[in-house]
Every structure is written in structure tokens, then in C-alpha cells.
Amino acid sequence: MDVLLQQIVNGLTVGSVYSLVALGLTLVYGILHIPNFAHGALYMVGGYITLLSMTSLGVPYFVAMFIAILVVGVLAMMMQRLVFHPLRHSPPIHDKIAAIGVLLFLEALVQLIWGAEYRSVTTPFTEVISILGITVTQQRILIIFAAVIVMILLQLFLKKTKTGSAIVAMSQNREGAFLVGVNANKVALLTFFISGALAAVAASIASPINLVYPGMGHLVILKAFVIIIIGGMGSIPGAIVGGYILGITESLGATFISSTYSDLIAFVLLVFILTMRPQGLFAKKGAHANA
Known part of the structure; x- marks a missing residue:
């Protein structure tokens, strides 16, 4: 039982990071219907900015996170304005090609400036805590609690503010939102900012238990796409639940099956869920998003 509980806690840690990355991805897709393949590069840049803020500027961990x-x-926001906005009337394939181009550009730029070596981020939360037979570091507890707080704040923003309501309105019915005077450009810019901020938070809290390197966003973004497909394209609840389902499933699978196949589990889970529910867990029939 202790092993099971330990792996569930580990799964919640990984799932928290997955959910934050998937949330940013699904917000952009829900508003603009753009599968932003460059989102993994934003996650990677977030890790580097956190690291460099602490090492070069000498700022504390949470200040470095805020800078990131x-x-x-x-x-x-620059990505939206300079890359995706000019392509808004182009065929959908152009968005995908442009996103891949941005991904490759940012990775090459980071590697040119800071090199390809693996780096580690120090954290003030290194103490190990034992509760009910479960051993967990303070950093992992921080990851779970920080992710939950960010998700709650995001939901409050979307539900309780005028700007958040505009984002929800555009995700549900773009034409209707335009008719009632929603500023599409402003909403798109803000959505991309929130998306980037979520990626930065995920990278900042995950980097101390992982490593920072130019390709760190590859596997994370692949799994984020799996999550938003599982949860339902454009569904915010789906991104959250899907992230935790995947994180816990991977953790349990690595322990009770084999760690060799832990990354494969994501795609097996995708096939299984889509076989049972092709539209995803939370997608509404005929709707692009479910906020």
C-alpha cells in the first residue's frame, strides 16, 4: 500500500506539470484553433530564464519564477503577433508549419547562446518529508500545490472577470463573440500571454527535479497534445483531468509494469480512451471548447 500511495503522489507531481502545459496549449487551441507546436519551446525557455535569473542575476527562486x-x-505574445496573426487568413497547414519553425528557431537560438549541456536548477525546498509511509521532497509538494493554486486562479479569472468571460465566449462561439463587440486581437494576445505564463510556471517548478536543456520541451509537448486529445480539444477541465490521469498512469505503470515503457503508456492510454470516447472525455458534441 505504501508503494501505491508513493507512486500516486509521484503521479500527482508529474500530472501537475503536464496539466499546466496542457492548459496553455488548450487555451490557444480553444480560442484560435491553432495547435501550437512551439509551446514546448516556451516551456524550455521558461526553464532557462528561471535558471539564468538565479545564477546570473542572483535573485531568489520565486523572483526568478516571476521573471520567467x-x-x-x-x-x-510576440509569437502571436509576428507569426500567427499574419497567417490568420491562410490555410490551416501554414499555422502548423510556422509553429514548427518557431520551435526549431528557439531551440537553435538557446543552444547557440547557452550551449547544449544539461543544467540543474537549485531550489530552497530540498528537505525530505515522510508522511504515512510516503517520502516526498518539499519541491514536489510545492509543484502540486502551486499547480492547484494556478488552476484555481485561472478558473476564477475566466469565470469572474470581464476579460476572462471574453476568452470563454470566443472559445465557445467566435462569431457570436464578434457580434457582441469582443476585441479579437486583444483576446488573442492575452490568451497567448496566459499560455506562455502557464508554460513558464510549469518549467520553473519542474526544473529543480529535472534538468534544463534545449530539447526539454519535446516529450512534454507530445504528452500535452495527448492530454488535450484525451480531455477533448479546447476543454479546460479536460486538460486538467487528462494531465493527472496521464501522470498517475505513467507513475503506476513505471512501478508495476516497467519504467522502460513509461513514455509509451501515454499513447496506449490515448488509444484506449479514444476507442471508448472518440471526442474526448469532456468535449461537448458540436463544440470546439468547453471552458
Whole structure:
């Protein structure tokens, strides 16, 4: 039982990171119907900004996280304005090609500036805590709680503010949102900023237990796409639940089956769920998003 509980906690840790990355991805898809393949690069840049803020500027961990949120959020807005906005009337394939181009460009730029070596982020939360036979570091507890707090704040923003309501309205009915005067450009920019901020938070809290390197976003973004397909394309609840389902499933599978196949589990789970529910767990029939 202790082993099971330990792996569930580990799964919640991994799932928290997956959910944050998938949330940013699904927000952009829900508003603009763009599968932003460059989102993994935003995650990677978030890790580097956190690391460099602490090592070069000497700022504390949480200040470095805040800097990463601002930098990556602005970078995501620039991506929307300079890359995706000019392509808004182009065939859908152009968005996908452009996103892949941005991904490759950012990875090459980071590797040119800081090299390809693996780096580690230090954290003030290194103490190991034992509860009910479960051993967990403070950093892993921080990951879970930080992710939950960010998700709650995001939901409150979307439900309780005028700007958040505009984002929800556009995700549910673009034409109707335009008719009632929603500023599409403003909503798109803000959505990309939030998407980048979520990627930065995920990278900042995950980097101390992982490593920072130019390709760190590859596997994370692949799994984020699996999550938003499982949860339902454009569904915010689906991104959250799907992330935790995948994280816990991977953790349990690595322990009770084999760690060799832990990454394969994501795609087996995808096939299984889509066989049972092709539209995803939370998608409404005929709707692009379910916020």
C-alpha cells in the first residue's frame, strides 16, 4: 500500500506539470484553433530564464519564477503577433508549419547562446518529508500545490472577470463573440500571454527535479497534445483531468509494469480512451471548447 500511495503522489507531481502545459496549449487551441507546436519551446525557455535569473542575476527562486512568467508571456505574445496573426487568413497547414519553425528557431537560438549541456536548477525546498509511509521532497509538494493554486486562479479569472468571460465566449462561439463587440486581437494576445505564463510556471517548478536543456520541451509537448486529445480539444477541465490521469498512469505503470515503457503508456492510454470516447472525455458534441 505504501508503494501505491508513493507512486500516486509521484503521479500527482508529474500530472501537475503536464496539466499546466496542457492548459496553455488548450487555451490557444480553444480560442484560435491553432495547435501550437512551439509551446514546448516556451516551456524550455521558461526553464532557462528561471535558471539564468538565479545564477546570473542572483535573485531568489520565486523572483526568478516571476521573471520567467513575464519573459515567456511576452515572448508568446510576440509569437502571436509576428507569426500567427499574419497567417490568420491562410490555410490551416501554414499555422502548423510556422509553429514548427518557431520551435526549431528557439531551440537553435538557446543552444547557440547557452550551449547544449544539461543544467540543474537549485531550489530552497530540498528537505525530505515522510508522511504515512510516503517520502516526498518539499519541491514536489510545492509543484502540486502551486499547480492547484494556478488552476484555481485561472478558473476564477475566466469565470469572474470581464476579460476572462471574453476568452470563454470566443472559445465557445467566435462569431457570436464578434457580434457582441469582443476585441479579437486583444483576446488573442492575452490568451497567448496566459499560455506562455502557464508554460513558464510549469518549467520553473519542474526544473529543480529535472534538468534544463534545449530539447526539454519535446516529450512534454507530445504528452500535452495527448492530454488535450484525451480531455477533448479546447476543454479546460479536460486538460486538467487528462494531465493527472496521464501522470498517475505513467507513475503506476513505471512501478508495476516497467519504467522502460513509461513514455509509451501515454499513447496506449490515448488509444484506449479514444476507442471508448472518440471526442474526448469532456468535449461537448458540436463544440470546439468547453471552458
